[in-house]
Amino acid sequence: QVQLVESGGGLVQAGGSLRLSCAASGLTFSSYTMGWFRQGPGKEREFVAHISWSPGSTRYADSVKGRFTISRDNAESTLYLQMNSLRPEDTAVYYCAADRWGTAWSIARAYDYWGQGTRVSVSS
Numbered sequence: 001q002v003q004l005v006e007s008g009g010g011l012v013q014a015g016g017s018l019r020l021s022c023a024a025s026g027l028t029f030s031s032y033t034m035g036w037f038r039q040g041p042g043k044e045r046e047f048v049a050h051i052s053w054s055p056g057s058t059r060y061a062d063s064v065k066g067r068f069t070i071s072r073d074n075a076e077s078t079l080y081l082q083m084n085s086l087r088p089e090d091t092a093v094y095y096c097a098a099d100r101w102g103t104a105w106s107i108a109r110a111y112d113y114w115g116q117g118t119r120v121s122v123s124s
Contacts, residue, residue, distance in 0.1 A: 027113065034072060035051075038095065
């Protein structure tokens with residue numbers, strides 16, 4: 001049974017930082033590309049960041065580029081999202097997701113497995 005479990009969310013002031021983690025089990029973690037998505041209040045789920053099978057190629061949404069960093073530790077089967085210079089518009093539930101092929105990395109329906117999400121709230 002595949003499980004992706006996010007953690008690290010919380011309430012932070014604008015300009016602050018948070019580090020999200022996503023612990024994976026039940027799959028060969030290194031065989032999956034990984035992504036972070038978010039869904040803000042009243043909004044559709046949107047792409048945040050993607051990382052290829054090994055800690056190499058990364059991609060970001062323009063809205064987070066330069067502020068967020070995606071990384072992974074294949075030995076620990078864990079995905080990370082370091083979020084700096086947080087803004088109120090970053091408030092959302094953040095989800096990690098696993099995609100076997102990584103060809104449509106910004107498209108939510110391309111991903112095979114999803115976590116339950118962790119909530120991030122940024123106050124102004």
